[in-house]
Amino acid sequence: MKKLFSLFILLTISLTNINNAFSISPDVFIQSTVNRASLILSKDISKDDKMNQLKLIAKETVDIHGIGFYSLGAARKDLNENQKKTYSALFEKYFLKSFSSRLAEYTNPEIEVKNKEVLSKTYTIVSSVLISTAERPEVNINWRVYTKNPDNPLIRDLIIEGLSLARTQKEEFSSILSSNDNDINALFKVLEDFSKN
């Protein structure tokens, strides 16, 4: 019985350690993510290939579902389950295209993580700078990292020089909805058209 108890304790300790070993600090997470993206952008491959590889990184590291529902604002409360599913699928396509297309413009960007500030249990802001080149000045980029599951942190927003991309997107969607009598189908069509073109 004593042996069994010791084995149980040992197993518990081991599992806790395994769990800790997989836990990743938000700043390390961001640095590793930007390093991976930077590697792709510096490759001598076509823009389409770069975009496809960036999309894979985004799927792993960005909370696309959360950003999608944040961007919808108050309108998310009025959706039924089917509409939510349709929206999630359309938003993911839209987001991945928009995200990868924005990044693919840069060639070999060098991003240096500076520090982090824990806002709450669920959010940490990681500060970084896009190092200046002859063509552009230094750019400050803050990352809102969702840390509800510390083993799997996810990016929820990029704040470039104080301008939040998620907030900009939310206001864009709100504008589309308000100019179409809050008809969600109008937003669906806009997202679909964007992804197709």
Next chain:
Amino acid sequence: MKIIKIFLIAIFFSSSALAGSDGEIKLSKKVEPAKDCFEKVNRASFALNQGLDKVIFKPVAKGYRSLPSPIKSGTSNALTNLSNLITIPNNVLQGEFKKAGINSGRLVVNTTLGILGIFDVADKMGFPEYEKEDYGQTFGKWGMGPGCYLVLPVLGPTTIRDTLGSFANVMGGDPYYSLSVNGNNEYLDGKLYAATKTISAIDFRAKNIETLDNLEKNSVDFYASVRSVYLQDRENKIKNIQRGSIEVIYKEDEGWEEIDDK
């Protein structure tokens, strides 16, 4: 005298805001949605500006970008130095006397040793980083809300408060305008003032060619994106949020908390 009227109007609106008015102009710590009271007219004006940008401003900005680097940086430095003439009184009006002193020192050093501001000698001497201020920011700091969002033909995005701030410039708040247009002297005139403002706009456009192209390409409603970016930028400037610093804006946005609660 005219500028006093502008300030009295601003103070009136500020007091209304502090009294908790629920009208167009109010003081709030929360992120308020943009009040686009004249959206149809604004969108028409925005379309006109986009046309003008395509045909005139962007090509001119691209041409300006092809100039040798020392010319571009010298021009940019001289324009920044000139903007001190508006920043310094606004530092004082916002109670930032130390910054007013630093910027006055910066103006004197760069205008003399830096040859009319072409060289940023003050920066090399270790003066702190320069932050522009204007009357719109001062009114905002005093508690005046932005009011309605406007898109002016040629001039671009603004708000009622920022337009009032621009009026303050031409009513005595900008010493460079006063000396050029009303100064009656042989060195400065209205044409030179207009030329300075035009070059300033071209310099801004040239610095933002890729950023605006990228924003347009990846927007599903470019008008709404520009409005959002403009209003966020003004909000940050009024709160004097340093470039890249972590500030209350992220903590105030309750939309994220609602997502987590669902």
